[in-house]
Amino acid sequence: VNSTLVNGQKQASPKTSSSRRDVTLNARAQLIVKQELIDHPFKSNFIFESKQGHPLGNVVLNFWLRKAKSELNIKKTLSLHTFRHTHISKLAxxxxxxxxxxxxxxxxxxxxxxxxxxxxxxxxxxxxxxxxNLL
Incomplete structure (x- = not known):
């Protein structure tokens, strides 16, 4: 992670200096990215991009999540940030x-x-x- 998107615009650096980091993807995530490259070759350096090659921002992705939430009748709170919380909880x-x-x-x-x-x-x-119970 060496930058961030704000309102669809790539910023020169992430939010804080500690935000600059390498993030390892597990084998399953790597396969998903590789398949995505085959199915939809990237026009930019972003995994989530429009057909024109522009990065998809939080607003668009959260819209799609809300739509899926409604269609699947999910009652829990759901946003992109939910995945961050879930990831951290699962690691814990x-x-x-x-x-x-x-x-x-x-x-x-x-x-x-x-x-x-x-x-x-x-x-x-x-x-x-x-x-x-083992004590």
Whole structure:
């Protein structure tokens, strides 16, 4: 991550210096990107782009998510940012150390990650309950 989009315009740098980072994609995500390249060759350096090669901004992507939410009758809150929260929660459930999550999402300090994102999930609580039974 070396820049950010604001109102469809690429900025020279991300929001903060700690936001500049490399993000590893797992094998499944890499396959999805490769298939996307085959199905829709990129005209720019953006995965999500219009047919004209312009990056798709949050407004368009969130519109599509709201449409899908309505069509699928999903009751929960859904936005692009929901995926960030979910990703961080899932990493926490897997036991990934806080400092690695912090680096992955580009936070300057772990307190930001912990205070904003790391709410305890039901799965984590269940895991704790099962471990307590081993004592």
């Amino acid at each position: 459930e897997l036991g990934v150390p806080l400092y690695l999550i912090q680096n992955r999402v580009g936070h300057k300090d772990a307190e930001t990650t912990k205070d904003i994102y790391l709410h305890v999930t039901k799965k984590a609580e269940q895991k704790l309950d099962s471990k307590l």
